[in-house]
Each structure stands twice: as C-alpha cells, then as structure tokens.
Amino acid sequence: MSRESSAILAESLTLSYGPQRGIFDFSICVDQGITALAGNNGAGKTTLLECLSGLRSPQSGVVRIYGGDPQRDRRQVTQILGASLQDVTPYPTAKPRDLLKFLASLYPHPTAPDSLLDQFSIPPTTVIKTLSAGQVQRLKCAMALIGNPKVVLLDEPTAGLDPGARSDLYSILRGSAEGGVVMIVATHLTEDIDALADRAIVLAHGQLAADIWKTDIGTAEQLEFRARRDLPLDQLLNALPSACSAVSLSHDRYLVQSSDGIDSSIVATVASWCAQHGTEATEISIGRNTLSQEVLRNLNLMNQEIAHD
Amino acid sequence: MINSNALRQGAWEFKLSLKNGEQFLLLVIIPVAVFLTLTQTAVIGGGKWDIAEALSVSITVSVLAAGFTSLAIATAFERRSGTLVTMGVTPISRVELVTGKTLSTVYLAAISALILGVVALVLGWRPTLSATLIPLILILGIASVTGFAFLLAGTVRAEAVLALANGIFVFAMIFGGIVFQYSGILGTVIELFPPAALSNCMSHALDSTPQDSLPLLVSIGVLLAWSVAGTLASAKFFKWR
Numbered sequence: 044m045s046r047e048s049s050a051i052l053a054e055s056l057t058l059s060y061g062p063q064r065g066i067f068d069f070s071i072c073v074d075q076g077i078t079a080l081a082g083n084n085g086a087g088k089t090t091l092l093e094c095l096s097g098l099r100s101p102q103s104g105v106v107r108i109y110g111g112d113p114q115r116d117r118r119q120v121t122q123i124l125g126a127s128l129q130d131v132t133p134y135p136t137a138k139p140r141d142l143l144k145f146l147a148s149l150y151p152h153p154t155a156p157d158s159l160l161d162q163f164s165i166p167p168t169t170v171i172k173t174l175s176a177g178q179v180q181r182l183k184c185a186m187a188l189i190g191n192p193k194v195v196l197l198d199e200p201t202a203g204l205d206p207g208a209r210s211d212l213y214s215i216l217r218g219s220a221e222g223g224v225v226m227i228v229a230t231h232l233t234e235d236i237d238a239l240a241d242r243a244i245v246l247a248h249g250q251l252a253a254d255i256w257k258t259d260i261g262t263a264e265q266l267e268f269r270a271r272r273d274l275p276l277d278q279l280l281n282a283l284p285s286a287c288s289a290v291s292l293s294h295d296r297y298l299v300q301s302s303d304g305i306d307s308s309i310v311a312t313v314a315s316w317c318a319q320h321g322t323e324a325t326e327i328s329i330g331r332n333t334l335s336q337e338v339l340r341n342l343n344l345m346n347q348e349i350a351h352d
Numbered sequence: 353m354i355n356s357n358a359l360r361q362g363a364w365e366f367k368l369s370l371k372n373g374e375q376f377l378l379l380v381i382i383p384v385a386v387f388l389t390l391t392q393t394a395v396i397g398g399g400k401w402d403i404a405e406a407l408s409v410s411i412t413v414s415v416l417a418a419g420f421t422s423l424a425i426a427t428a429f430e431r432r433s434g435t436l437v438t439m440g441v442t443p444i445s446r447v448e449l450v451t452g453k454t455l456s457t458v459y460l461a462a463i464s465a466l467i468l469g470v471v472a473l474v475l476g477w478r479p480t481l482s483a484t485l486i487p488l489i490l491i492l493g494i495a496s497v498t499g500f501a502f503l504l505a506g507t508v509r510a511e512a513v514l515a516l517a518n519g520i521f522v523f524a525m526i527f528g529g530i531v532f533q534y535s536g537i538l539g540t541v542i543e544l545f546p547p548a549a550l551s552n553c554m555s556h557a558l559d560s561t562p563q564d565s566l567p568l569l570v571s572i573g574v575l576l577a578w579s580v581a582g583t584l585a586s587a588k589f590f591k592w593r
Contacts, residue, residue, distance in 0.1 A: 096441045118443060126441040131434025137368055145364045149357060149443045186438070 048110045049074050050194050050225035051095060056104035058094055059249070066091050066249040069104070073227060077220045079236040080229040081338045082246035083346075088229040089129055091246065092196045095227070096126040108194050122151060125192035127183040129199050129229075135172035139165045139182050143189055150190035159185040162215055164208070176203035184212060188219065195219065195226040201235050213238045233335035243334050245341045253341040257334050265300040266329050267292070267336070268313060271322035279316050283309060292339040305329050354451060357444050361452025366459045369426070378422050379464045383414035386531075387468055391475060396531060403477040407468060408554035411486070412493070412530050414464035416547060418457045419494035420501045421521040427453065427505035428513035436592045446592075454498050461490055478560075485557040493550040496575040499582020506590030549574035 051073040059065035066087040080088050093099040094106055097113025097120060106113055111120040134142050143156035160167045163181040171179065180203050187195050200216075201209045216239055220226055228239055236243055245253040272294045279289050279299075286303040299305070299313060310327065317324040369375045389395055390406035401409075430436050439449055465486065469479075504513055525531060529548030533539065542548045549571040556568040 098437060098440050117445065121441065121443040124441065128434065128437060128441070131438050133433070133435045133438040134368065134430070135433050135435075136372060141367070145360070146442060148360050183438075190442075 049107065050109055051227065052105070052107040053091070053095065054105040056091070056094060056101050056106065058090055058099060058101045060090075063248055066094070066101075066246075069246075069249065069251055071244060071251065071254070073225055073242075075225060076241035077216065077226045077228060077239045079240035079243040079334070079338070080227055080246065081231075081236065081243055081342065082252075083342065086246040087249035088246055089198055090249070092126070092198050092227065092229055093128075096124060096196050097121075098128075122190065123193040124196070125187035125190055125194070126196040127187040127198060127200055129202070131183070132171065132179055133183070133186065135170075137171055138168050139171060139174075139185075140167035142171070142182075143185060146186060146189045152191050153189055154191050156189065159188060162211075164211070177205060177208055180204055181208065181212070184215075188215075193224060195224055197226065197228045199229055199231065201230065201232060209234070210238075233333075233339065236335040236338055237333050240334055243338045245338055245345070247342075247345045252345050253338070255334060255337045255341070260332050260334060260337050262331050263300045263302050264304045264329065265298055265332055265336070266305045266309060266313065266327065267296065267298050268317075268324040268328075269296050269326040270317045270324050271295065271320065274317070274320055274322070279313070282312050282316050290340050291343055292336060293343055296339070298336060298340065300332065354455070355448065358448040358451035358455065361444055361449055362455030362459065365453055365456035369422070369456060369460055372426075375422055375426075375460070378417040379414055379460050380467055382417060383410045383464055383468055384471060386410050386413050387471060390531075403472050403475055404558040404560065405555065407472045407477060408551060408558045409530055410468050411465045411490070412547065412551045412554050413525065414468065415461045415490055415493040415550060416497060416521060416524055416528075416530075418461040418464065420497040421517045422460070423453060423457050423498060424501035424504045424517040425510075425514050427502060428508070428510040428517075431505060431591075431593060432510040434593065440592065450502065453502075454494065457494055457498060458491060461494055462487070465490060479558075480560045482557050482559070486554070489550070489553040489557055492572065492575045492579070493546065493553070495579040496546040496550065496582065497578070499579065499584075499586045502586035502590055503582065506586060506592070543571070544574055546575060546578045549578075 049072045054070050056069040057067050059067065064085065069091065080091065082088050090099065094101050095108070095113065097117055100114060108120045108124055113120045140156055140160060143159060147153035147156050163185045165178055165182050165185060166174070171182065174182065180200065184197065184200050187197060201212060204212060216226065228235065230236060241257050243255045244251065245255070274297070276289045276291060276297065280287070283289065283299065284301070284303065287299055287301045287309065289297065289299045291297050299309065301309065314324050387406050387410035390401040390409060391403055392400065394400055436449070504516060508516065524547040527542070528545065529539070529542040530551045534542055543552065552567060552571040553575070556563055
C-alpha cells in the first residue's frame with residue numbers, strides 16, 4: 044500500500060495559533076489498529092484531530108484519509124470517517140434514538156441505531172441535555188460509529204466514564220479495531236493507552252515527540268513506585284545491579300527496569316534508598332514494561348528538557 | 353442546494369422545532385393572538401381591523417418570528433453546544449445544513465400561515481386568486497431575513513443572541529411598518545427594510561380590491577436585495593464555533 048492510500052496520513056502538517064500553540068511540521072502514517080495520541084494539555088492533540096477530520100484547514104501540509112483530502116473530498120471522506128469531539132453536547136433537546144436514526148439516514152451502510160444504543164447502554168428516549176456526562180460521552184462514541192466507518196478519531200472518549208463503562212467502551216473499540224477500523228484516540232489516561240492502543244504517538248508543543256509501538260517496547264521486568272518528588276536517580280542507579288536502569292515517570296513516580304528480572308533484593312535496595320532520602324516507597328508494583336509507561340517516560344523526559352531550557 | 357441531505361436535515365430540524373414550546377409560542381400563539389387582537393378588539397388603530405389586513409400583518413409576524421428570531425436563537429445555542437461542529441464531521445455539508453435549517457423555517461412559517469388562514473376563514477375571510485401568491489411571498493420573506501439570523505447566530509454569544517433577536521423582533525413589530533404605518537421620509541425608509549416590504553407584499557396578495565402592481569414589484573425587489581445581502585454577509589462572517 045502506498046503512503047498516499049494509507050488509512051490516515053499527515054505530512055508536514057502545520058496549523059499555528061501562536062509561537063507555542065497548534066501543530067508544527069507534523070507527519071504520521073497510520074494503517075491499522077488503535078493509536079493513542081498522548082501529550083500534555085495544549086500539546087496540540089485536539090488541533091491535530093480536527094485537522095485530520097477536516098474541521099480545520101492546515102496552513103501547510105497534507106492530510107489524507109484513505110487517499111481523500113478531508114476538505115476537498117469531504118463527501119467521500121465523511122462517508123468512511125467517524126469522529127467524537129471534546130466539549131460538545133450534540134442536539135441537547137433531541138433524544139438519542141431519534142438523533143442516531145437521523146444520522147444513520149446520512150450514511151450508505153449505517154449501523155443499526157438500536158444496536159449501538161444497546162451496546163453503549165444509552166437510554167434511547169431520554170432528552171440528551173438530561174443525560175449524565177458519561178452517557179453523553181457514550182452517545183458521542185455511538186455517533187462516531189453510526190456510519191460504519193473505516194477510520195475513527197476520538198478525542199478523550201473515556202472522560203467522565205465510570206470504570207465499568209470504560210471497560211465496556213474498551214471492548215467495543217477493540218472489537219471495531221479487530222474488524223478493520225483504524226482509530227486514533229486522544230487520551231490523558233494511562234489506562235486507556237494500555238487497554239486500547241497498539242501504538243502511541245506523543246505530542247509536545249505541536250510536534251511529534253515519540254512514536255512508540257507496543258511490539259517494540261520489549262518485555263523487561265520492572266518495578267514502579269511512588270515516593271517524594273524529584274529524587275536523585277543517579278544515586279539509586281549506583282546502588283542497583285548493572286542490569287538495571289531507573290527513570291522518573293512523573294515528579295513522584297519512578298520506574299526501575301531490569302533485563303535480569305526484578306527480585307526481592309532490588310525491592311529492598313529501592314526501599315532502603317528511599318528511606319535514606321527521608322521518604323517511603325509506596326504503591327510498589329512489579330510487572331512488564333507497558334506502552335503507557337513508555338509514554339510517561341517520554342513525556343517526563345520532554346518536560347525535563349523544557350525545564351532545562 | 354436542495355438535495356436529499358438538505359431535505360433530511362430540514363425534516364430533522366422541523367421535528368425538533370415542533371417539540372419546542374418556545375417555538376410554538378413564537379410561531380402560533382403570538383401570530384394568532386395578534387390576529388385576534390386586531391380583528392376582535394379596537395385596541396390598535398381605534399377600531400376592528402379588516403380580516404384580510406389583519407391576516408397580512410399576522411402572517412408577516414409569523415414569518416419574521418420563524419425566519420429570524422426563532423432561527424437565530426436555535427442556531428446560536430446549537431453553535432454554543434457544539435452541535436454545528438459535530439455535524440461538520442458527518443456527510444452533511446455546511447450548505448446542506450444551512451439549507452436544511454431554512455427549509456425547516458419555511459415549513460414552520462407555512463404551518464403558522466395555514467393555522468392563521470383557517471382562523472381567518474372561520475371569521476369570514478374569503479380568499480381571492482391573488483392569495484395563491486402567499487407561498488412565494490412567504491419563501492421570499494424568509495429568505496430576506498434568514499441570512500441575518502445566521503449572521504447574528506454565527507457572530508454573537510448565544511445569550512446575547514437571545515436578547516437581541518427578541519429585541520429586534522419587538523422593534524420590528526412596532527417600528528417595522530407592519531402594525532403601525534409611518535408617513536413621510538421615515539415611512540419611505542421603513543419600506544426599504546424586510547418587515548415593511550414583506551407586509552406590503554402580503555397585503556397585496558390578500559387584498560381583494562385591484563391594486564397597482566408597482567409597489568408590489570418594489571417590495572419584491574427590496575426582499576430580494578436583503579436576501580442577497582444577508583446570504584453574503586452570513587457566508588463571510590458566520591463562525592461555526
């Protein structure tokens with residue numbers, strides 16, 4: 044498949060609202076599965092999704108959805124694209140079933156509205172403005188899927204969802220991805236990244252900061268813990284076996300990885316090192332490397348670079 | 353562009369409007385109340401109005417209510433809630449969305465005019481052949497104000513649109529040359545605006561006595577000019593969010 048006919052293609056995309064706002068010379072190609080779009084607030088995630096869905100015109104660069112320009116070939120692209128946007132409540136005075144039926148009438152091969160209402164547990168005849176935030180969120184996801192799309196763009200789809208509803212949404216989205224739907228999901232939640240994504244794109248100040256594939260992150264065993272803010276990890280490294288590496292995931296979350304596995308002596312070393320620094324290692328968990336940890340590690344590295352600059 | 357998507361959007365908007373109590377008040381209760389006040393009381397003008405004349409005023413009021421006030425308020429709140437942006441990722445194009453909204457407005461004004469016509473018939477009104485012009489005038493009247501409804505809804509905050517659209521509606525009722533007539537230069541200036549022009553066209557269509565057709569043609573020209581101006585202004589300045 045040529046890049047031009049990829050499911051989602053962005054090349055040298057720029058849309059700036061100011062020196063640090065927008066997206067700048069951004070390129071990406073997505074052909075399968077679910078890609079998580081991560082980044083700090085204001086990193087450009089929503090702007091990118093709006094350019095990909097044709098809602099905004101980039102100042103320069105190219106966007107293609109299965110070869111079609113979302114603006115120039117709007118009719119063709121919207122037939123195969125579904126999107127859920129942040130901070131919107133569509134048709135507040137309508138009822139979910141009526142709205143989905145209306146939307147279904149706009150697509151050549153729609154999904155049955157009642158099956159989506161069932162899948163997403165949305166009350167069909169309650170006026171939308173009286174639905175809970177979580178129900179509106181689920182309705183927006185159902186709206187994104189009503190046209191039986193080949194490409195789906197979701198902006199913070201799990202915001203406001205309780206754990207049960209989030210888990211149900213994961214199953215529905217994974218099911219769609221297994222059926223061949225290509226998705227980009229912008230999210231702040233590490234849980235979303237691990238439950239959904241095969242790949243994660245990290246945005247920083249509108250630029251691609253990291254492109255991480257689940258298959259490439261390795262399976263090193265690791266220990267994650269929480270402790271006092273900004274501990275000097277270089278000293279911890281000196282105390283650990285040579286097969287270990289240590290990074291901070293955020294100001295107070297740390298990660299020790301070891302290709303030889305994590306044993307009790309490493310846990311004890313971490314605990315005593317924390318004690319020497321007047322803090323306690325809490326929320327200790329041992330497991331394999333995950334996509335979300337790689338995302339957090341990249342975000343933290345980026346934040347450190349910014350702080351140094 | 354009236355295609356299948358615009359017709360679907362129009363039917364959807366129309367269905368939503370029928371469930372909205374405020375719309376019912378604006379499009380049915382107020383025009384019928386105006387009609388009954390004019391024909392059954394001497395509150396305005398010192399005596400009971402001729403039924404055809406009162407019908408012309410009432411249909412004009414309902415067209416302005418549907419084509420301007422109601423449309424501006426509904427669109428402004430849809431803009432605020434993100435509904436318009438949401439529709440931007442569906443196969444409905446912007447032109448189809450706007451056309452659909454305008455079609456819904458035409459349906460609403462037509463229903464309002466029908467209800468008023470039935471009330472007038474009950475009160476003894478007997479239409480003449482010129483009444484067949486009403487659908488055309490109604491569409492022209494709506495076209496002359498919908499552009500400005502979209503302009504207001506697409507440039508001003510929803511709460512301000514609510515106040516402004518209602519304020520402009522009341523202002524047009526009093527000073528628009530619909531209920532009260534003005535003479536001299538003021539009267540001439542007022543006739544260059546859609547409310548008076550629409551009212552003149554309606555009077556011509558509903559009056560059973562033969563009239564000079566020049567004022568009708570001038571009023572049609574005024575409505576056409578405002579239609580073009582409103583469409584161009586809203587196309588240039590309307591913001592979808």
